[in-house]
Amino acid sequence: MASCFVVGDKFRERVTELLENHLSSVPQGLREELEKVLDRPEPTTLSFGVARRLKKYLQDNGHPFYLHELLEDSSLHLPEVLKPPRNPELVARLERIKVKLANEEYNRITRNVNTQEICRGGTVADFGRQMRSAKAAVVTVFNFIVTVAATFACCYMGSQYLFAAIEARVISAVIAASVVGLAELYVLVRTMEGELGEP
Incomplete structure (x- = not known):
């Protein structure tokens, strides 16, 4: 399940402008989080919690751009789902069941075949x-x-x-x-x- 954004260049530019602007009084905790995000190497991720705090800050202070504008070229970060290793006993049991079912199917298909009657020239009888x-x-x-x-x-x-x-x-x-x-x-x-x- 997604828990963060992969931010793009537009986000970096706008947030850098916001942090460098002396008129904007970004709270210290939010400023530190945003600076950490900007200092990270690509691909840079922004957690949903920091995004919510940034959105609240922008709304409360009436800034001329909104969070969705900052995240225009961003995308959701979907972590890769790691499948747990399969139980070897279960795999062996499934293989035995498959073989058993295949044998039953073969026997069902060939139950009316009499090998004594199958010969090229036929018998004298x-x-x-x-x-x-x-x-x-x-x-x-x-x-x-x-x-x-x-x-x-x-x-x-x-x-x-x-x-x-x-x-x-x-x-x-x-x-x-x-x-x-x-x-x-x-x-x-x-x-x-x-x-x-x-x-």
């Missing part, structure tokens, strides 16, 4: 699982195509007893194949939903 999945997809598509084609062929061949025109037979076979295809798609989607819904 992974390859077999993928092959079974691909095989099931191929079988499902093949089954769908065969079912639709067989329905079309069966309906086309069976409709010859009902319709004499080929156009009517083709239309009836396409309608039957479409209905069976939609039913197959519905069953396939429900099956996939069931597989995906499993945990």
Whole structure:
């Protein structure tokens, strides 16, 4: 916290004039304090107490300049705050806590990582699982195509007893194949939903 001013040249000049003026009757105690301030090497500091006494003197004696004019080129002296040294036990404890928190954070981030599953080529079990999945997809598509084609062929061949025109037979076979295809798609989607819904 500031307790004094760092005075400038204007203060020195005005106070020197004030002290040299024989008409001004500066009290002896204040005169000695001001002379000490002027005799100090740069940077010269003026305490708030001396500044208050000088201000009171100037007001009481009706001098033509005021304290704020004297201190125009002055500044507050803010002493440097010295930080106390840190307790080594506290520093060591804080470091241990930081390391512990970093380890907990690392463990939280990596808790769902399984090192057994991380390998470049994958294991034989992974390859077999993928092959079974691909095989099931191929079988499902093949089954769908065969079912639709067989329905079309069966309906086309069976409709010859009902319709004499080929156009009517083709239309009836396409309608039957479409209905069976939609039913197959519905069953396939429900099956996939069931597989995906499993945990």
